[in-house]
Amino acid sequence: MADKGEITHRRVLVIAGPIVLSNATVPILGIVDTGVVGRMGLAAPIGAVGIGAITITAIYWLFGFLRMGTTGLTSQASGRGDVPEVTALLMRALLIGGFAGAAIIVMQAPLFWLAFKVAPASGEVEGLAREYLAVRVWSAPAAIALYGITGWLIAQERTRAVLVIQIWMNGLNILLDLWFVLGLGWGVSGVAVATFIAEWSALGLGLWMCRSAFGVEGWNDMARIFDRARLLHMAAVNGDILIRSVLLQAIFVSFLYLGSDFGDVTLAANQILLQFLQITAYALDGFAFAAEALIGQAYGAGAIGRLRRSAILTSFWGLIVCALLSAAFALFGGRIIDVMTTAPEVRGAARDYLVYMTLAPLVGLAAWMLDGVFIGATRTRDMRNMMVVSAAFYLAAVLLLVPGFGNHGLWLALLASFVVRGVTLGWKYKALERSAAIGA
Numbered sequence: 001m002a003d004k005g006e007i008t009h010r011r012v013l014v015i016a017g018p019i020v021l022s023n024a025t026v027p028i029l030g031i032v033d034t035g036v037v038g039r040m041g042l043a044a045p046i047g048a049v050g051i052g053a054i055t056i057t058a059i060y061w062l063f064g065f066l067r068m069g070t071t072g073l074t075s076q077a078s079g080r081g082d083v084p085e086v087t088a089l090l091m092r093a094l095l096i097g098g099f100a101g102a103a104i105i106v107m108q109a110p111l112f113w114l115a116f117k118v119a120p121a122s123g124e125v126e127g128l129a130r131e132y133l134a135v136r137v138w139s140a141p142a143a144i145a146l147y148g149i150t151g152w153l154i155a156q157e158r159t160r161a162v163l164v165i166q167i168w169m170n171g172l173n174i175l176l177d178l179w180f181v182l183g184l185g186w187g188v189s190g191v192a193v194a195t196f197i198a199e200w201s202a203l204g205l206g207l208w209m210c211r212s213a214f215g216v217e218g219w220n221d222m223a224r225i226f227d228r229a230r231l232l233h234m235a236a237v238n239g240d241i242l243i244r245s246v247l248l249q250a251i252f253v254s255f256l257y258l259g260s261d262f263g264d265v266t267l268a269a270n271q272i273l274l275q276f277l278q279i280t281a282y283a284l285d286g287f288a289f290a291a292e293a294l295i296g297q298a299y300g301a302g303a304i305g306r307l308r309r310s311a312i313l314t315s316f317w318g319l320i321v322c323a324l325l326s327a328a329f330a331l332f333g334g335r336i337i338d339v340m341t342t343a344p345e346v347r348g349a350a351r352d353y354l355v356y357m358t359l360a361p362l363v364g365l366a367a368w369m370l371d372g373v374f375i376g377a378t379r380t381r382d383m384r385n386m387m388v389v390s391a392a393f394y395l396a397a398v399l400l401l402v403p404g405f406g407n408h409g410l411w412l413a414l415l416a417s418f419v420v421r422g423v424t425l426g427w428k429y430k431a432l433e434r435s436a437a438i439g440a
């Protein structure tokens with residue numbers, strides 16, 4: 001069980017640091033996946049791995065709620081000192097991962113058919129992508145169950161274990177990529193087999209990291225694990241997070257689609273600048289996750305003082321990170337753009353819109369950090385509703401600004417959606433504290 005002691009800067013950093021480091025391994029894996037097939041000297045394998053990875057990741061992403069919901073519920077149970085429920089939540093998450101993964105395997109044919117209808121590719125690329133997906137789909141139970149394990153470990157401030165799992169999984173994946181593709185010549189299938197082995201081995205390591213749960217008396221108490229009221233509450237929390245996440249993804253997808261109306265150069269510039277936003281999200285994840293764990297424990301214990309201090313300290317460090325990123329983007333953004341593309345027209349266009357990326361970390365800080373606060377308190381209905389408001393405001397801003405200001409209007413609409421989400425969640429914060437005080 002996590003320590004329920006004083007909330008300090010050191011405690012926040014100890015939780016956040018490993019998450020930031022583990023996130024840094026994700027883009028490295030993507031680079032290696034692309035690089036090893038790129039050594040084959042053909043365009044089709046690169047496109048196949050890209051489309052295949054995006055397709056399977058998008059399907060798995062639908063179950064990302066399991067990570068967030070598990071963190072919030074487990075941290076609250078930990079705050080209450082409810083050891084049996086902490087253990088039961090891990091078992092529920094593992095069961096959900098197993099059943100969801102099995103369902104994806106069973107439904108793979110229509111799922112992949114739909115994916116290629118939405119994003120059609122050449123016959124050669126689609127054929128290779130299907131080979132990739134035919135292997136990757138069999139690790140679906142492991143990949144989704146890992147969401148639950150990660151959330152369970154974060155809730156108890158065991159982020160070093162999360163870092164170890166991430167480094168093991170991505171490190172093994174990279175080594176197997178090199179062996180299977182460059183050494184054995186397995187091509188696209190080799191990349192898929194490498195990921196399949198890495199994900200299943202990571203699940204095994206994750207279960208070992210959670211072994212303390214299996215030593216708790218009654219860890220396999222089916223009556224508690226399948227308790228109807230608790231299952232319904234977990235379903236409600238996860239359902240709200242799913243709706244919120246789908247709306248958030250819809251904003252970013254529509255942003256890219258709308259940007260394509262301004263031509264290939266503008267579309268490419270937007271795609272490059274969105275990588276700056278991805279860097280910001282990866283860097284802030286550590287402090288948002290720290291907020292989830294600390295807020296959840298304080299909420300479960302009904303400790304308003306600890307809850308408020310957790311929100312303040314995690315946001316303080318989030319602000320420092322965002323200020324540093326904004327300064328870095330302002331000072332070095334042009335050089336970063338030049339590294340990411342050699343096309344002069346794309347470089348010029350990206351520089352025209354770089355100002356929005358210097359503003360984005362500070363403008364989006366409240367939304368990102370309050371997401372962590374509300375997940376920890378499992379006030380997911382508020383998250384869902386405020387995301388609806390934010391998405392509606394984004395749509396209105398697009399209709400109002402894009403006709404007159406073009407791509408500038410599109411960027412302003414996106415940043416405005418961050419502001420609205422932060423402001424509306426901030427407005428709901430007092431109600432969160434009140435609910436913690438009465439044990440809601």
